[in-house]
Amino acid sequence: MKLRNAARLLAVFLLTVVAATTFYAEGFAGAAPRTRATIAFQELVTSFDPPTDWAIVATWIHSNIGDCLVWRDRRTGRFVPWLAEKWERVNETNWKFFLRKGVKFHNGEPLNAQAVKFTIDRILADRRILVYNQWTFIKEVRALDDHTVQIETSATEPAMLSKVAGTGCQVLPPRYFQQVGPQEFARNPIGTGPYQFVEFRKDDRVVLKANPDYFQGKPPIDDIVIRAIPEPSTRVAELLRGGIDLTVALPTQDWQRIESNANLKLVRYQTTQTIMLGLRTAPPWVTSDRRIREAIDRAIDRSALVKLAGGGTITRTRVTPPTLAWHPGLYGKPAETMYSPDRARQLLREANYQGQPMTFQSTNVWPMQKEVTEAIAQMLEGVGIKINLQIMDISTFREQVYFPNRNRELYMDGLGNSFFDPWIAVLGYSCIRNQRTDYCRPDLDALIQAGAREMVQEKRKQFYYKIQEIIAEDRPFINLYHMMDSVGTTKRLQFDPAPDGFVWLGKARVQ
Amino acid sequence: MQRYLARRVLQMIPVLLLIATVIFVVIRLKGDPISQLAPVDIMSKEEIDDLRRAYGFDRPITVQYLDFIVHLPRGDFGESFRYRQPAFPLVIERLPKTMQLAGAAVLIGWGLALPLGVVAALRRNSLTDLVATTLSVLGRALPNFWLGIMLILVFAVGLAWLPVSGSDTGWNLLLPAVTLGVGLATTLTRLIRSSMLEVIRQDYVQTARSKGLSQRTVVLKHALRNGLIPVFTVFGLQVAYLLGGVIIVEQVFAWPGMGQLMVKAVLTRDMAIVQAGVFVFAVVVMASNLLVDLLYTFLDPRIRYE
Numbered sequence: 001m002k003l004r005n006a007a008r009l010l011a012v013f014l015l016t017v018v019a020a021t022t023f024y025a026e027g028f029a030g031a032a033p034r035t036r037a038t039i040a041f042q043e044l045v046t047s048f049d050p051p052t053d054w055a056i057v058a059t060w061i062h063s064n065i066g067d068c069l070v071w072r073d074r075r076t077g078r079f080v081p082w083l084a085e086k087w088e089r090v091n092e093t094n095w096k097f098f099l100r101k102g103v104k105f106h107n108g109e110p111l112n113a114q115a116v117k118f119t120i121d122r123i124l125a126d127r128r129i130l131v132y133n134q135w136t137f138i139k140e141v142r143a144l145d146d147h148t149v150q151i152e153t154s155a156t157e158p159a160m161l162s163k164v165a166g167t168g169c170q171v172l173p174p175r176y177f178q179q180v181g182p183q184e185f186a187r188n189p190i191g192t193g194p195y196q197f198v199e200f201r202k203d204d205r206v207v208l209k210a211n212p213d214y215f216q217g218k219p220p221i222d223d224i225v226i227r228a229i230p231e232p233s234t235r236v237a238e239l240l241r242g243g244i245d246l247t248v249a250l251p252t253q254d255w256q257r258i259e260s261n262a263n264l265k266l267v268r269y270q271t272t273q274t275i276m277l278g279l280r281t282a283p284p285w286v287t288s289d290r291r292i293r294e295a296i297d298r299a300i301d302r303s304a305l306v307k308l309a310g311g312g313t314i315t316r317t318r319v320t321p322p323t324l325a326w327h328p329g330l331y332g333k334p335a336e337t338m339y340s341p342d343r344a345r346q347l348l349r350e351a352n353y354q355g356q357p358m359t360f361q362s363t364n365v366w367p368m369q370k371e372v373t374e375a376i377a378q379m380l381e382g383v384g385i386k387i388n389l390q391i392m393d394i395s396t397f398r399e400q401v402y403f404p405n406r407n408r409e410l411y412m413d414g415l416g417n418s419f420f421d422p423w424i425a426v427l428g429y430s431c432i433r434n435q436r437t438d439y440c441r442p443d444l445d446a447l448i449q450a451g452a453r454e455m456v457q458e459k460r461k462q463f464y465y466k467i468q469e470i471i472a473e474d475r476p477f478i479n480l481y482h483m484m485d486s487v488g489t490t491k492r493l494q495f496d497p498a499p500d501g502f503v504w505l506g507k508a509r510v511q
Numbered sequence: 512m513q514r515y516l517a518r519r520v521l522q523m524i525p526v527l528l529l530i531a532t533v534i535f536v537v538i539r540l541k542g543d544p545i546s547q548l549a550p551v552d553i554m555s556k557e558e559i560d561d562l563r564r565a566y567g568f569d570r571p572i573t574v575q576y577l578d579f580i581v582h583l584p585r586g587d588f589g590e591s592f593r594y595r596q597p598a599f600p601l602v603i604e605r606l607p608k609t610m611q612l613a614g615a616a617v618l619i620g621w622g623l624a625l626p627l628g629v630v631a632a633l634r635r636n637s638l639t640d641l642v643a644t645t646l647s648v649l650g651r652a653l654p655n656f657w658l659g660i661m662l663i664l665v666f667a668v669g670l671a672w673l674p675v676s677g678s679d680t681g682w683n684l685l686l687p688a689v690t691l692g693v694g695l696a697t698t699l700t701r702l703i704r705s706s707m708l709e710v711i712r713q714d715y716v717q718t719a720r721s722k723g724l725s726q727r728t729v730v731l732k733h734a735l736r737n738g739l740i741p742v743f744t745v746f747g748l749q750v751a752y753l754l755g756g757v758i759i760v761e762q763v764f765a766w767p768g769m770g771q772l773m774v775k776a777v778l779t780r781d782m783a784i785v786q787a788g789v790f791v792f793a794v795v796v797m798a799s800n801l802l803v804d805l806l807y808t809f810l811d812p813r814i815r816y817e
Contacts (some may be wrong), residue, residue: 202772
């Protein structure tokens with residue numbers, strides 16, 4: 001009898017726990033009358049306070065709730081008026097931004113110059129804010145009147161517009177922010193953006209509703225549900241089932257499945273990411289010999305890698321279109337990719353390479369990266385280079401190789417450029433940031449500094465062309481290909497993904 | 512019984528302290544957490560050092576450890592640097608979802624294992640036994656991850672009977688719970704079978720049979736009760752396995768419990784969350800084992816805790 005009682009008790013307890021926490025939801029309800037789109041990302045935000053979360057998905061979500069002064073057109077790389085309807089450079093270090101009138105935050109608070117000043121001052125006052133360093137180019141922000149704000153930079157700043165459109169640029173409502181404090185704001189954000197925050201269930205979903213007073217007009221979709229689905233195959237399954245209308249970062253092996261489904265479409269886009277190799281350029285590393293670095297470059301068939309990765313554009317530069325000053329002689333030229341195994345073998349002989357093993361460290365974070373790494377290792381072995389291949393997960397790679405600068409002869413990297421300006425793409429070539437390559441050329445440093453200060457665009461381009469040519473010749477980095485990625489959507493959703501994959505839903509529609 | 516309970520609870524304290532210390536050390540052995548935090552390709556060494564100071568990672572490891580231990584009794588595991596919020600509440604608020612999934616998996620696991628194990632033992636070497644044993648071996652060989660994806664493809668995408676992922680409705684619970692429950696059932700089925708095989712050969716079972724009692728009464732009232740004691744012992748240990756499975760299954764089904772939080776925290780070296788999460792898991796496992804020990808008294812009246 002006791003056994004039966006115990007079993008009954010246990011079963012009743014478990015059933016109660018499960019049932020009580022389960023069958024509560026609205027899930028059995030009928031169809032909602034409002035238009036709604038559900039999208040899925042790998043993760044959601046950790047905070048709705050824009051400058052405190054720099055993950056790419058977070059910046060997409062922030063951009064749907066808040067607006068910046070200017071907007072980067074991701075197809076042309078040009079800047080278009082957004083909260084600032086126009087701007088002018090007053091002198092070498094001062095810029096005026098003229099704000100759009102009549103714009104209100106979701107709580108009715110007016111957008112004005114004080115709000116812009118508050119947003120930037122607040123970042124500059126807290127070193128713990130992750131994007132703090134991206135904003136230190138600003139010396140002072142002054143509200144000249146209600147709708148004019150003057151930003152003074154510490155030095156001439158040709159990338160001004162790129163930087164004020166960078167991570168954490170969404171203008172905050174000062175009254176609300178001060179009233180509730182940063183922690184509450186991070187949970188219940190207010191912005192001027194196309195969508196208003198409704199609900200956040202951590203690791204589950206963010207619910208947004210259309211802002212009827214949006215300065216560009218009410219968005220066509222009434223409700224947006226953004227779900228977190230970390231597993232790529234589950235995201236694909238949801239898309240196939242029709243549970244979501246859009247998802248990103250689809251596994252290459254699922255592209256065909258999505259393309260062949262009558263209700264779905266796969267949109268492949270060129271990311272801002274360049275896949276490259278980083279090389280040690282100083283003794284005692286065997287790659288300190290320029291001829292060996294060139295041999296490595298010539299041994300790699302970039303076209304084969306692009307094919308293996310499922311698409312992309314071969315490149316010998318990290319400054320890729322539409323970024324200012326991308327080098328037409330180094331980007332997208334299959335005939336000039338240096339591929340020549342015979343020349344590679346000859347260079348190795350000239351350098352008296354004796355088969356010393358080279359450690360090649362890589363990770364598996366980008367599409368087909370493991371396969372691409374293995375292919376490169378085979379190509380290098382093919383010309384007689386002995387490779388010790390180490391493929392590790394991204395956290396281990398960052399902690400044990402990348403960040404402590406413990407990389408050896410070769411490592412694979414993938415770097416993006418969400419600023420669409422070359423200043424950030426060439427930063428890693430300077431002597432003070434050479435911990436992973438040992439590469440240092442004072443004349444190159446001078447060019448990097450000149451490029452970062454030159455206000456005449458044509459002159460500036462020339463500095464960056466020269467920098468790219470030097471890097472392609474010296475090879476502290478061997479750029480391989482400009483990576484592609486994909487977005488899967490249902491056909492009922494009318495959404496044209498930006499070339500860099502940025503998900504802004506202000507103009508998206510559902511049929 | 513009360514003295515026994517008090518003693519067991521007190522015994523948990525040094526174990527938990529040891530677990531907390533191991534977590535603290537292991538996480539730091541893995542490397543520098545700032546590497547996960549910082550946009551490293553555009554930061555100089557000085558800028559990274561500044562950030563390290565701001566988060567207190569520049570302090571000697573002993574100071575960091577003492578700080579950690581002193582705050583532990585208050586449930587203060589520090590601030591998550593991804594969320595910039597105290598870690599413990601972040602973990603605790605996800606616990607109900609994880610317990611809901613684990614509870615459902617336990618029900619499914621026992622629901623499958625009990626009849627299968629008993630029938631396989633009673634009809635030893637029959638086709639039923641063969642099927643039950645084969646299923647249990649097969650189930651054991653299937654990784655949770657793969658089984659979960661297969662269930663999604665068949666029942667959610669192919670047949671469209673159940674939702675793919677999420678936690679909106681009760682139906683969302685079914686596939687992840689089955690994924691986890693099958694793993695548990697496979698272990699329990701084999702144990703119940705072998706334990707029952709041993710018990711049904713005992714004299715008291717033969718006596719019960721010779722008294723003319725029905726098969727049902729013999730099995731349910733006499734054999735099963737004793738046969739379950741070793742099974743419960745293993746079940747207590749399986750709770751840790753189950754929680755390990757929860758972490759994977761939550762990822763596959765986008766179930767917003769502790770598992771998802773922990774995976775992200777481990778990948779990003781969000782130390783405070785990992786510390787709080789492992790600590791909570793440890794408490795759950797120890798509490799489950801205690802519960803199982805107490806359950807013995809119901810199964811066997813001869814067992815007394817003084």
